[in-house]
Amino acid sequence: MNNLERRVRAHIIHRLRDNYSAPDADDIAxxxxxxxxxxxxxxxxxxxxxxxxxxxxxxxxxxxxxxxxVATDFVVRAAGRRWYANCVWDGLAILGFVGDGTLETHTPHWNDLTRFHVVNGRVSGDDIIHFLVPARRFWDDIGFT
Structure with a gap:
């Protein structure tokens, strides 16, 4: 990754963190x-x-x-703010990034609302987290993963 790529990536991450939306190429430029x-x-x-x-x-x-x-079924809430994650794994990573909060999603089979809470880096909730796709296969179909 070259210097410009690092700067572009950092700008997008900070923009999503701060404003909930990704900038387009013109905005980044x-x-x-x-x-x-x-x-x-x-x-x-x-x-x-x-x-x-x-x-x-x-x-x-x-x-x-x-x-x-883009809006997803993985909604992260912390400090009165909201972000979208791509999966449970990413939702927990956002909470690691922004601090204590809640990840809300729906169970795949019954579509029941489920919540995972992160406080002081510890995850709690009444459901289990299952990663259907092994991490080494994520990029085979990142949209599905």
């Missing part, structure tokens, strides 16, 4: 003082390196771990 073409090249390189995922057929950010740039 203005913020970093570079051309939109340079940003698009950096986004594509980051996607190729599995540092983020672009919405299929576009140069817009879909997910940049642990954040989702």
């Amino acid at each position: 203005v913020a970093l003082g570079v051309s939109p073409d340079m940003v698009v090249a950096a986004l594509r390189a980051l996607a190729d390196a599995h540092r983020l995922a672009l919405l299929p057929g576009s140069d817009r950010v879909w997910m940049i771990h642990p954040f989702s740039a």
Whole structure:
């Protein structure tokens, strides 16, 4: 990852953390003082390196771990704020990033609401977390994972 790619990635993560939405290439270019073409090249390189995922057929950010740039069923709440995660794993990672809070989602079979709470780095809740896809296979189909 080169310096521009690092700066682009950091800018997107901070923007999602602070504003809940991912910037587009033009916004990133203005913020970093570079051309939109340079940003698009950096986004594509980051996607190729599995540092983020672009919405299929576009140069817009879909997910940049642990954040989702689109609404999902994995809702993280902390300090009166809300973010979307891509999965339970990412939801817990967001809470590791922002502090104590709650991850809400629905059980896949019955669609019941379930919550996991993180306080002082410890996870609690009445349900279990099952990772269907082993971590080494996540990028085989990151949208499904």
